[in-house]
Amino acid sequence: MTSIRTATPFSNEAQGRASRTLGGRSHDPPTPAGLSTGGINVGQSLVEIYVHLIWSTKERIPFLNDNYLRNQLHAYLATACRSRDSPAQIVGGVEDHVHLLCRLGKSTDIAALVRDLKRETSKWIKNADPPCGDFQWQQGYGAFSISPSHLDKLTQYIAHQEQHHETLSFEDEFRRLCVKYRIEIDERYVWD
Template identity: 25%
Template sequence: MANTYTQIYVHTVFAVQNWNALILPSWEEDLYKYITGIVQNKGQKMLAINGTTNHIHFFIGMKPTCCLSDLVREIKKSSGTFIKEKKFTSSTFQWQEGFGAFSYSHSQLTDVIQYINNQKEHHRKQTFRDEYLAFLKAFDVEFKDEYLFEWI
């Protein structure tokens, strides 16, 4: 797009269906590399990706031609298939419906990247549910409890 200049940074979060702790340390790096490949193949820039056994955070530099919902749908679909094909888990693997997405300014890049890179340490002190609700409140996102992730 000629004469189009943007700086769009989006932090996206989604979870494993039923909060099952299925993302194991033995293969999570393969999953993150796979998801990074999807992001890059769609012309976006992966800035950070990490998570725990039951959810993932990723942070991208996004072009204005990208539809975030389509990107997340593709990531969930393709990575779910990847996990099944690689037989990383004997349990049925599925991502929960929906996701959270939060935008940041260029001056916040380092802090957000560090936050995502420190997910495992962070979640020793705070549950994902509490973290997610804090994001929604901090970004002043209106929500209804019945439409949040299925908390078990």
């Protein structure tokens, strides 16, 4: 007889139901320990999803020229991500856009996360630096899934944004990422 091991042990009650089911006396499926058939208790949920988020300032206006303001913004974004159960691994960027690598929380909606991050940071920038009173983020964003095996490489890429953008515009960088991920973009709507 072959023995089957499960990650979740069955309770004695469930084992009894399983043996009765096998004998043809019950139609109830066996229930793993800790799982309630009539309630919400479903045990542990494990999630390990990394996402690379990118968005620019409206019309790529270089509001983030000041390194001190930019570093403060990146720290603010990291804190905001952590408070939404989606801790940032790294935040970077240059004067006209940001890159954010985060691990999504198990119930995180990417669109809601980006919307909230943009709204909060937009208010923060306007208060932190009065000359940025007209500051706005673009409406859209890019969200790209990242394998855990590529985290180190992407972290280095984000950390060296200033070097990359000595010869590469945000638009060209974004186009290149979309090609890499096989995402078709409509140039009429992607830039605002």
